[in-house]
Amino acid sequence: MATPSRRPKIQEKSTQQVWLRLCDPFIRTDGNLICPIIKAESSIRVLYTLQEKDLKSILHEVFRETGMKTQEMKLYKSPSDIDLQDNLLIRCVSPDVINEEKLNHFRERLRFHLSNNTTVRNISVDRVHSSEDLIPQPMVSEPDFQIHKLELCYKTLSKTQPDSEETDGKSFIRDSIKKVLDEFKEKRTKIAILSQNGKGKSFFLNLLFLLTIDNEKEYWNNNRKLKLPKDITGDPTIEQLGETINQLPDVVKDFLKTYENTQEKFKAVLGPICYELKYAGPPAADQSKRLFSSLPHYFKYGARIEAEPYILPEKDLQNSYESTTKCIIHLRYGTCYQIKVDYFSSEDLKQQLYELVSLSKNDTANEDVEIGLNKKIRDKAYECLLNRFAILTNCNIADIKKVLQKYKKYSDIVLCREVEQFAGRSELYFGSGKNSSEDRLALKAILKGLTSPQNSDSKKSNWKYKLTAVKEIVVYIPSKFLYGGKEILEMPGTDDSDALALDFINKALNMVDGVFVLNEFSLKIAETEVKDILVNSDFMKKWKKYPGRYPLMFLAYPEKNANFQFKKGEREKIEIMENTEMEKRSTDLKEFCKLIEMRSLPRNMESAIFTSYILPVLHTSIHAQKEAPHEVIHEHNAFLKKTGINKLISHLDAFICSSRKTDFMRVQDTLTTKETNGLLAEHARALIQLHKIREAKAIRESTVFRQYDQYLYNLKNNLELVYSRKLDGQIAHTLAKMAQESLGMWDLHEGSITTLGVFNPYFSGNHPTYKVKISRIILRNIEDLKREIFAFLEMKITELLKVFKKNVTDLFTQELNSVLEIRGYKSIDSRIFVTQSIQDVISNAQQWYVGRQMKPITEYTVEKYLKQSKKVILKKHILIPAYTQTDLNYAKQLVRENIYNAVMDLMKEMKKHLLKLHRTRWDSFCSHLNSKNNIPKLWQVLLSELKKSCNSANTQPSPQDDLSKYRY
Structure with a gap:
């Protein structure tokens, strides 16, 4: 008899567990390089940091579809000295076996839901066996991260339906964030690159752009909503375009923002000056790809690279004597390739x-x-x-x-x-936003024609005229290096430059926020012209006063020298270079002390100077290696840490965030809910009940609003009176004294003027060819005048805003006290409640009148307007009358006769700037005080606070509470 089979034992279901790593993968650029930067909106780490609830909701949905449940989630920081970004680790469990098929299903569904519900498009999901099993990830720019937080705040508040007065009372928060966002995006931090010709400015920038450019997929996606001027239907005025302007190319938007007559027809203004970029054809694209193919060889074999310029024209060996940068080239971020060209009048x-x-x-x-x-x-x-x-x-x-x-x-x-056909006008070129390579090559061809006289196309068209008459070029590039508010100014070299090129350099140094001084090894052996121009620039004057506000960067770029070229396997060699960096910094600081005639640098000045070797060819070549991106970065991390490029990018990011810290803190204050005191719930309920009676509410509010509008009207008139009349009387004596000083300076220098060329109006009295500078003779020192004007304006503006605040507080207090008395509550004073309720809104509005980022009423703005006014009156009263004479002695006589009128006319020009600035700031001020239906926001906020007091025990979460995770 057969032995009966044993009954199988019923096994309990076991729970399977696995750790998964969610990472931001490195994306390759248009040139097939590993991009070291990722935008904040595309980062899974940023999504977790700012929107953890949303991410968990997505993971819950993925669990429902796959059977895998997330039990734990954390950001893991590397304890080692390896510079790795945080890794997001999640612990998943499942009642079923977690095999590769199940993991693939999990990856697929997670990517699907992230793409559909967030701005994250790419994610790497890997199984890990240890919490120390980390991989590097691309860096997120700090300014980009901060702006992304603001955008999330704004979007969250915008979703709130304005179906109650309480919601309307919070609208000032949304408006404040929108204003900050707009100013952050418009205010770019300008960085100039200063060096001699042939030191590699263009080559260095081309490598940075090649390294950080959007790839074809990103390029197409970022330009899906792009609207070209030809897509505008009908015949609207510029003003009638409204929000449609924001869909136009950046070059068109920026042009329209400075165009004064918004009543003109959009197509009539833009039609004659707009051009679409024309693709050069497949041969050009094929040649470009071939020439970039040698980039990996530099690091792998130590071979010389043969790569054609990516965007900016570069010198070649055949024409190395010829300068390639003829004017200032502004490099800005744009979602598609665009260029604006301004020509001299x-x-x-x-x-x-x-x-x-x-x-x-x-x-x-x-x-x-x-x-x-x-x-x-x-x-x-x-x-x-x-x-x-x-x-x-x-x-x-x-x-x-x-x-x-x-x-x-x-x-x-x-x-x-x-020449007469295009003199004084602008030309705007932009790509379609559909094909990155085609648009880039088309833009590069235009830029080459405007900067290189050897361009063969210049002989076939009017390019030679345009090349000679070009005044300024602005290029928009989809580079993540520029994203987040950077603007790079590439300038002509300081050597072998004519007076016009030197004037370009001086003007650029007057406007920038920071300067790269690029040399081969150190500042000590840098060229004399570079040092002289830097030390005598307006930038250096600003830096000496406020070194923390204006970054000064001495960059050594020695890769032309064989001793500073490194390939794979030469780790010890690059570490030797790193050990010399502190010595190089000490040498640079000592040389700089000599230049500015100081024995030693104070701590604040020394800390404001950034010094570093940069090895962009090595950095780019490593990112061009063909292996898996995270493996390349991890394996060669020791080299990448010593190229100086990541350190340079981080330094610029830190500076931009530091300069905007005050505004971020103001947003935080706006988002912080504050308790108001001074009224009991029963008092607040009585006030609200009366205002629920429609007839009573209409009568009482119309009276309050009329008086409120009158206070606003009085404030505007009084401010305009300060700018237009009171300021004149304040500084009349100072101007008369400055006129006498100018006459005395003229007596000292008149004999040194031997040619009419010194009066050339184009150079505004600061002609680089001549030692005698008219601008240093007439109104040579405006420091005292600047301080006097600003002190007066600051005092008067503060006084008037304080009076307005008191009047409005009194008005609202009287109204609430009157209503309370009607409701039977006598001797109740609501002043404390009113003051606390409207404090944030009115203070925020006052701050916006003074200004934050764009066109603020500050000493710097006053100084800028004084300099602009000085140029106008010098041209009008001194330079043009003298320059149009044939006899030098008669020209000098005219100058003497006109000096007093010129100086006394300064305030006439200055007032034009100040009144225009006042109108800009006044519009911003009023937008923070009045809602779209012209109801005072202060009143809406007050009613909102009353409602909160009525229901203090059952208060629903406010929009501020929902935004707590975004606080700074």
Whole structure:
């Protein structure tokens, strides 16, 4: 008999467990390089940090679909010295076996729900066996992170339905955040790159852009909602476009923001100056890809790279003597490739060219006065002006000296027809936003034509005229390096530059927030011209006063030297270079002390100077390796830490965030719920009950609102009176004193002026060719005047805003007290309650009148307007009258006669700027005080606080409570 089979034992279901790592993967760029940066909106780590509840909700849905449940989630920081980003680890459990098929299903559903419900599009999901099993991840820019938080706050508040007065009472929070966001996006931190020609400015920037550019998928996705000017239907005015402007290319938006007449027709204004980028064709794209293919070889084999310029034109060996950057090139972030080109006006060009009249005389007296650098600049100016004159007038160079003899004033010069057609105008070019490579190559071709005279296309069209007449170029690039508020200014080299190029450099250094000083090894052996221009610039004056506000960066870029070229396996060699960095910094700081004539640097100045070696070729070559991105970054982390590129990016990010810290803190204060005191719930209930009676509410509120509008009207009139009349009387004596000082300075320097060229109006009295500067003679020091004007404005504005606040507080207090008395509550004073309720809103509005980021009423703004006004009055009263004379002595006599009127006319120009600024700030102020239906927000907030007091025991969570996770 067969032995009966044993009955199988029933096994209990066991719970399976697995740890998963959720990471931001490295994405390869348009040039197939590993991009080291990710946008905050695309990061799973940022999603977890700011929207953990949303992420958990998605994971719960994925669990429902896959049977895997998340039991624990945490960000794990590496305890080692390896510079790794945080890894997000989750512990998942399942009643079933967790095999690879189940994990793949989990990955698929998680990616699906993230793409559909968040802005995260890419995510790496891996099984890990240890919490120390970490991988590197791309960096998130700190300014980008902070702005993303603000955007989340704004979106959350925008979802709140305005179905009650209480909700309307919170609208000021949303409006405040929107204003901060708009200003952050419009206010770019400008960084200039200063060096001689041929030091690699363009090459360095091209590598940074190649490393951080959007790939084709990102490019298409970011431009899905892009609307080109041709897509605008009908014939609207600029004003009628409304929010549609925000869908247009950045180059068009920025142009329209500065266009004053918004009643003009959009198509009439933009039609003649807008052009779509034209693709160069497949051969150009194929050649570009081939030339980038050598990038990995530099690190892998130590081989020389042969890569063509990515965006900016670079010098080649054949034409290495020729400068490639003719003017200032502004580099900004844009979702698609775009470029704006501004050309000199006919008057500017004629003023520049007329200088040949005085230079061609070659007076021996000038040889005695202009020596050293000025003589060199003058000789270079003569050479450049000859060539520009020949092109701009279609005159033969051999005949120019004869032609010049017939000119009595600059207006006699006749520009050729081709130049007159575009002089003084702007041209806007933009891509379709559909194909990154095509748009980039088209933009690069235009930029080459505007900066390189060797461009073969320039002989076939009017490019040679445009190249000679170009004034400024603004390029928009979809680079994550520029994202978050950076603007890079590439300038002409300081050596072998004519007066026009030096003027470009000086103007750039006047406007920037920070400066890269680029040299091969150290500041000590940097060129004299570079040091002189830096030390004598307006930027350096600002830096000495407030070093923490203006970053100064000395970058050594030594990769042309074989000793500073590193390949795989040379880790010890690059560590030796790292050990010399502290010594290099010490040398740079000592040299800088000598330049600014100080024995030693105070701690605040020393900490404000950033010094580093940068090895962009090495950094880029490592990111061009073909292996899995996270493996490449992890394996070669020791090299990447020493290239200086990540350190440079982090330093700029930290500076931008530091400069905006005050505004972030103000947003935090706005989002913080504050308790109000001074009224009992029964008092608040009595007030609300009366205002629920429609007839009583309409009568009482109309009376309050009329008085409120009158206070607002009085404030506006009184502020305008301060700018238009009271300021004149305040500084009249100071201006008269400055006029006498200017006459005295003229007596000292008049004899040193030996040529009419010093009066060239284009240079605004600061001609780099001549040692005598008219701007340093007339109104040479406006520091005291600036302080006096700002102190007066600050005092008067503060007084008037304080009076307005008191009047409104009194008005609302009287209204509440009156209602309380009607309801039977006598001798109840609501002042404390009113004051606390409206404090935040009215203080926020007052701060917006003074300004935050864009056009604030500060000492810096007053100084900027004084300088602009000074240029106007110098041109009007001094430079143009003198420059149009043929007799030097008579020109000097005119200057003496006009000095007093010029100085006293300064405030007339200054008032134009101040009144325009007042109108801008007033609009911002009123937008924070009045709702769209013209009801005072202060009143809405007051009623909202009354309702909260009525129901203090059963208060529902406020929008601020919902936003607590976004606080700073």
